[in-house]
Amino acid sequence: MSRFWSPLVHRLQPYTPGEQPRVEGMVKLNTNENPYGPSPKVRQALQALDSDELRLYPDPNATALKAALAQRFALTPEQVFVGNGSDEVLAHVFHALFQHERPLLMPDISYSFYPTYARLYGVEYRQVPLREDLRLAVEDYQEPAAAIILPNPNAPTGRAISRAEVAQLLEAHPDTLVVIDEAYIDFGGESAVGLIPHFDNLLVVQTFSKSWSLAGARVGFALAQAPLIDALERVKNSFNSYPLDRWAQAAALAALSDPAWFARCCELVVSERERVSAALGRLGFEVLPSAANFVFVRHALAARLLLQALRERRIYVRHFAGGRTEDWLRISIGRPAENDALLAALQAMVGSAPDRLETAR
């Protein structure tokens, strides 16, 4: 603390990102990165860049990238916004669209960055509890609200709602902005993007970090009818005119040019997810049905102890301590050999020392 702090800074509760450990031979299943690298076209595009061009600012409007995204989603470039990771896009959404008298609604178990942004931007919010089985029921969002934000599939549960359920929400609340955070949609969910021409109260956020394997490039985007995108552009151009550097724009554009690679990597992740889910089930884990590149699981043995025991074997997974998520672990889907290492470690723990683990709970 310092006397120079703005008053707001005292109230902030910064988001804690998943750990990025530097451990030789680790199995890293804690931040939902894609185990497969980006398309070889990304490497070619980056190698073709001339470092001398770094003298020059990048295109502030990422024109080529917006055009390619518009084409992919059958929208116009005026319906596309890009930012430095979807986290930045979401920050602008909170700033540009959520500061109203009526509150913002979000699930009680959801992306923990949302409450952080709400505090940063002074957005009033209420958390709507997921059902007992951690299912999100759209009919629970009845309270008058300026906006609703939901990840679909939800994080960290992995459970998805259907496009019809999103449409139901949009129809029931025409004066409420509905933001769907589709960070994991390409792993088996039904995207709401096709609804954009029919609903002026829908905004969809996606990212290149997960399904496109570009977490290190920091590229996210929003899709909506032009007036909503215009609000984001106004905030962005009052904040940072050049959020995407030359490398990021080139990488994302090259990734989009290879949809076959993208589809293949998503399929591999999905088939591993199904295999890992079944194997965890056989080890006595409760595994929520996942449409994402991770699974949310619990066991009679305490999550904290499993987390610690895995960490001793250099296997990293994520635990959201406290509240309704205390008993659960979120495990990202890795390559087959990484998943096998995880399963072997859990099998040894679950089979070998139940007494020690149980008593420490």
Ligand SMILES: *Cc1c(COP(=O)(O)O)cnc(C)c1O
């Ligand atoms: C990972 C994630 C994001 C953020 O991704 P970026 O890397 O900032 O694009 C946004 N929402 C959810 C739910 C996520 O899990």
